[in-house]
Amino acid sequence: MTQPLDLHAVSAHYGTTKVLEDLSLSVQAGELVSLLGASGCGKTTTLRLIAGFLSPTAGSIQLGGRDLTRLPPHKRDIGLVFQNYALFPHLSVLDNVAFGLKQRDIPSAERRKRATAMLERVGLAALADRAPGALSGGQKQRVALARALVIEPPLLMFDEPLSNLDAKLRVDMRVEIRQLQRSNGTTSVYVTHDQEEAFSISDRVAIMNAGRLMQFDKPEVLYRRPANPFVARFVGFENIIPFKVISRDGEMVTAETAGMTLRLSQAVYGAIPDTFLLATRPDGLMVSTDPAAKGLPAQLGLRTYLGRAYQYQCETSAGHLVANGSLTTPLEAGTGVKLVPVPEQCTILATEDAR
Amino acid sequence: MSDRPHPILIAVAALVYLFLMLPLVIVVGAALSDTTYLTFPPQGLSLRWFENIFAISAFRRTIVTSLQIAFTGTLLALLIGIPAAYALNRFRVELPKWLGTLFVLPILVPEIVFGFALLKSLTVGTGVPIFAALLIGHTLLVLPYVVRVISASLASFDFSIEEAAISLGSAPVKTFFTIVLPNVRAGVIAAFILAFITSLNDVSVSLFLTGPGISTLPIQILAHVEQFFDPTVASVSVLLMFLTVAVMVVVERTLGLTFLAK
Known part of the structure; x- marks a missing residue:
């Protein structure tokens, strides 16, 4: 039937x-x-x-x-x-x-x-x-x-x-x-x-x-x-950061955005176009206070408590982003940190105007 | 603030009621008078003026005409008004706004103008027979009430109920009768009663449309008063009042008067 x-x-x-x-x-x-x-x-x-x-x-x-x-x-x-x-x-x-x-x-x-x-x-x-x-x-x-x-x-x-x-x-x-x-x-x-x-x-x-x-x-x-x-955005990838490829080396691609360069594997993400968007959920951006960390420099704003983590509103050169940080070390507004993308929690999108 | 109304408020309310009811009390009193002229307070008690209504053939005839016109006119108005109210509510979004207003216009136009317009267009213009002209006039007179009351009923009807029935295989026309109509039954009854009373008590429209040999009760009362000043007219008024009250009591008992106020 x-x-x-x-x-x-x-x-x-x-x-x-x-x-x-x-x-x-x-x-x-x-x-x-x-x-x-x-x-x-x-x-x-x-x-x-x-x-x-x-x-x-x-x-x-x-x-x-x-x-x-x-x-x-x-x-x-x-x-x-x-x-x-x-x-x-x-x-x-x-x-x-x-x-x-x-x-x-x-x-x-x-x-x-x-x-x-x-x-x-x-x-x-x-x-x-x-x-x-x-x-x-x-x-x-x-x-x-x-x-x-x-x-x-x-x-x-x-x-x-x-x-x-x-x-x-x-x-x-x-x-x-x-x-x-x-x-x-x-x-x-x-x-x-x-x-x-x-x-x-x-x-x-x-x-x-x-x-x-x-x-x-x-x-x-x-x-x-x-x-x-x-x-x-609909399924919660709140952070969408535009990137530009600066060099290609076989599978590996090096790309940059204002203040950060990333090496990405096309084996993980599929073919990466010359300009793309990197999308992550707040969990996909690690908040690091280590000045040597390779991430996007950010200024922390409002902190909210989620139960499993603290969530921070962040100002960066790539715009307003949202990241989750550990419960053990709450950070104050105004702290300068690095936001480090977690590769397995990121996905790559074609830029909006390219579609 | 006390929860009892202020004494002055009670007094004012009582005065208003007195003002409204006193003329009716006087009419009832005059109808019961044993005298051959209208008077209040009644002198002697008698029901002979009530008997007199039925002794005068003009009253007998016009009571029948009035009931015929009110009943048939109301039915016709329902026949036109129910589909109209349905369409106005069902397609509220699609239909132009003024269309709803169109159906209320006869209420807004002064009744005397409405009556005159009907005289010009029906009797004088096209020579429609008197009874038919009265019937058309009364149908148009009560149509706005029918559309308004049934619209109020349909406004709270959830049209997805109708869609549910259609999706289950019931054809649209059949769905109207088996699903929509039973759910606005109270509105239809209220509309019937309101329209019936309006038609039964109408003077202005009937005044223009009645003619030789055919008249309605309220017009006959007017004609009678012009020639005779006996209490018959008071007793027939009481009869008309009680007809109206009886209908209202039926509404109150079955639906509650608040229904009409919607």
Whole structure:
């Protein structure tokens, strides 16, 4: 029952506003893919295009080889889970779950049986006769999930399904959603602005910005090897320092920025262009008080306590950087230090204007 | 600050209520008078003026006409107003702002001007039959109320509920009847009652549109007062009052009056 989803060069414009530009995305059968980005990045538009509540200006959408592009939403056979649950307030929990089966002309006794079985799977069989208004947020979202799953859709979509729940429940629910999705093997598209949620739940994540797909890969790759400065900043590479190559010696490359030279191996980082950006998280810059250390001279600013380390705001000739320092020796603002990049925690990006 | 209202506040409130209620008390008193002329306080108690309403055929006829017009006009207004309110709320972002205002315009135009305009365009201009003209006039008169009240109800309706139903395979028109309408039922009932009362009590619009042989109750009351000064007119006013109060009590009992104030 599970099917691959293909978006091919999809664009959506509202008047002159380009909400989505030339988006191509393939979701394999049984895969859970998250669309991740800030509000206005086009992730919800993408979901609504797939659901059929919006029509693309250009491009096509295919589900298991079936062309959805011009199909009305009620014929698309897609299970949807909404942020605000969207349960039918005038129907009981059981009738909510059975609603989709009713539309498929399944006889009443069979409907009841299948809806009850689905409610059992989400652990809510005891609440079948309640009104949705009498449920907690977590229970409501379970009913919504059961309602979407019971029609055995070839595609399941989630629109920020956990945003209205409290933090603890959010974590429990995402595990539950992932388990249900895994055991059903339903191809799924999951929209969220929460990076941790997207990374923890997904097979692959599509990071979007301003209506464009920035990078689409496994969470591990996105986290370790962002492909561009936007994704790098998004996943926490707060320090992005421009470098220029001054000499090449086989695999080894020597590059400099104002106040520091670095030797980098192309065996580690891949081919290094003549100008590039070195990106690190605050953990990737070691704070050294040794004047002989080979690093970027910096003036320490505000210090904040993170629990596992102290974090320093630093002023350098390469601009404002953020570094983490050891807990044993807190340093005062104004101290002059060296920031030493930790090679295994750095990644190399093409310069923005070169792209 | 004490949590009891100040005595002066109570006194003022009482005066306001007295001011509002006194004319009604006088009408009720006059209706019960045994005299052949309107007077207050009533001299002798009698229900004969109530009987007299039904003895006068013009009253019998106009009560029926008024109820027919109010009922049919309200139904027509709901038939136009519900889809209009739905569209105005569902496509709030896409539709131009003035479109919502358009539906409230008949309330903003002085009723007398509205009535005159209807006379010119319906009766004089195109020669529409009197009953039909009254019906159209009253439909247009109550339409703004219907659109407003149902819009208020739809404003708190979450349209993702409708999308959920559609995604589950329910066609859009069917979804409107099985999902949207049941959830704004209270608004529809409130709109019906408000429109019904407005139509039943209307004078200005009916004044222009009634004609030979066909009139509404409030217009008949006016006509009666011009010729006779007996308590019949008071008793028929009381009847109209009680019809209105009865409808309001039904609303209060089922939905709460605050619903209408939305």
